[in-house]
Amino acid sequence: xxxxxxxxxxxxxxxxxTSNSYNFLAGSSSLLxxxxxxxxxxxxxxxxxxxxxxxxSKDGGASSPAAGRGESSAGPVAEADRPAGGAGKRKGEKxxxxxxxxxxxxxxxxxxxxxxRWRKYGQKAVKNNKFPRSYYRCTHQGCNxxxxxxxxxxxxxxxxxxxxxxxxxxxEKSNDNFEHILTQMQIYSGMGSNFSSSHNMFH
DNA sequence: CGTTTTTGACCTGCGC
DNA sequence: GCGCAGGTCAAAAACG
Numbered sequence: 001x002x003x004x005x006x007x008x009x010x011x012x013x014x015x016x017x018t019s020n021s022y023n024f025l026a027g028s029s030s031l032l033x034x035x036x037x038x039x040x041x042x043x044x045x046x047x048x049x050x051x052x053x054x055x056x057s058k059d060g061g062a063s064s065p066a067a068g069r070g071e072s073s074a075g076p077v078a079e080a081d082r083p084a085g086g087a088g089k090r091k092g093e094k095x096x097x098x099x100x101x102x103x104x105x106x107x108x109x110x111x112x113x114x115x116x117r118w119r120k121y122g123q124k125a126v127k128n129n130k131f132p133r134s135y136y137r138c139t140h141q142g143c144n145x146x147x148x149x150x151x152x153x154x155x156x157x158x159x160x161x162x163x164x165x166x167x168x169x170x171x172e173k174s175n176d177n178f179e180h181i182l183t184q185m186q187i188y189s190g191m192g193s194n195f196s197s198s199h200n201m202f203h
Numbered sequence: 204c205g206t207t208t209t210t211g212a213c214c215t216g217c218g219c
Numbered sequence: 220g221c222g223c224a225g226g227t228c229a230a231a232a233a234c235g
Contacts, residue, residue: 120208122227135226139207148226 065203115171118141118147126150140169 118136127133131151138145145165152158 073224119206121208124225124227133225175224 094167103163103165116167138165138167141168143168 117139119139120134121137123132124135124137129150129152133148133150136147136149136183138147143165144162145167147164149161150160150162
């Protein structure tokens, strides 16, 4: 990981502490998903943003219904809330709606410094993509914002970043540049069917 | 030394 | 009911 900054940042980010010079789209605003190809007739594609609704509730504090890991039972099973070993599930919780926003950017680096501190908590490969998807979480206490980064296999330069939730704390750094960045990016925000219904940004 | 990354295991939902 | 795909956690390693 120490390399990624260098391979690209040498010229673009001399010192990340203060300057935010990104080279995203840098000019090309249209395109992104047209040229190229498509394959896989029966791909299930749209799962990415398709199911925004439905999954929710969890986090928020101490209780995490969906978080049961079975193997932890080996040690002290502290919480009664933990469905150790089997089926345990909670329902009817507060339904926190967490908006999801997907940004499709064009950059060499997967992780763009948006001013927040992110901790990586997982990485998984998705079916139709060659590159794995990375899962990040905001390190701020109480801030349950999640973010996942996916880079398209066909276009190495295209990176899809999906934010989930809203930050409840101010940004650490001053990125007035960020607005400028957004302007340069193609922003897709929308719940679901927007994409899956037509076009395929993932092929 | 503290924090973050890495990686495998495990869980849940959906489809067949 | 089982299997696949996706998502998350947790322990250890790596890094500053």
